[in-house]
Amino acid sequence: MFIMQRHGVKTRLLDWSESFAVALFFTCDKWALTNCNSAIWLLDSLGLNELTLDERMFYSPDKDKKYTDFLNSKSPFYDNSLALYPLRNNNRIVSQHGMFTIPGKAAKPLEEEHVGQLIDLNILKKIEITPTVKKDELLYFFLFF
Numbered sequence: 670m671f672i673m674q675r676h677g678v679k680t681r682l683l684d685w686s687e688s689f690a691v692a693l694f695f696t697c698d699k700w701a702l703t704n705c706n707s708a709i710w711l712l713d714s715l716g717l718n719e720l721t722l723d724e725r726m727f728y729s730p731d732k733d734k735k736y737t738d739f740l741n742s743k744s745p746f747y748d749n750s751l752a753l754y755p756l757r758n759n760n761r762i763v764s765q766h767g768m769f770t771i772p773g774k775a776a777k778p779l780e781e782e783h784v785g786q787l788i789d790l791n792i793l794k795k796i797e798i799t800p801t802v803k804k805d806e807l808l809y810f811f812l813f814f
Contacts, residue, residue: 681771682753682769682771683750683769683771683779684767684768684769685712685769686766686767687766687767687768688765689709690809691765692709693709693806693809694810696708697798697803697806700800704800706797706800707798707799708795708797708798709795710779710793710794710795710796711793711795711796712770712779712792713792713793714727714770715727716787717751717752717770717787717792718751718752720783720786721747721773722751727752727754728752728753729755729756748773748774748775748782749773749777749782750779750782751770751773752769752770753769753770755768779793780795
């Protein structure tokens with residue numbers, strides 16, 4: 670499922686990256702087509718899981734189990750989202766520092782889950798990025814990558 674999501678197959682998973690540079694690249698990548706504002710969302714995965722399951726830990730499938738067995742064992746269809754740490758068995762997941770969330774059955778936007786507590790507790794933050802920083806973003810990638 671993780672690999673499928675990374676290659677554009679529709680799944681219930683939402684892509685995240687542990688790398689600011691990767692997040693910035695994908696956020697600003699659409700500026701080639703449009704001149705709209707973008708945003709980077711920051712998520713404390715451990716904080717999300719603590720609110721959802723009362724456990725401050727990452728959830729990751731065992732390499733010897735099927736993905737569906739993992740999901741069934743963790744009963745993932747809670748009301749709120751759950752952060753998942755994927756197996757690092759794919760170059761794309763490794764290079765993009767991939768993480769995922771699986772949405773809860775309440776089907777709310779992440780910022781509305783837990784009655785808005787994610788934002789109030791700084792577990793979820795939004796950074797607005799305007800096209801006025803496009804030159805700075807390009808310079809950042811030119812100088813550091």
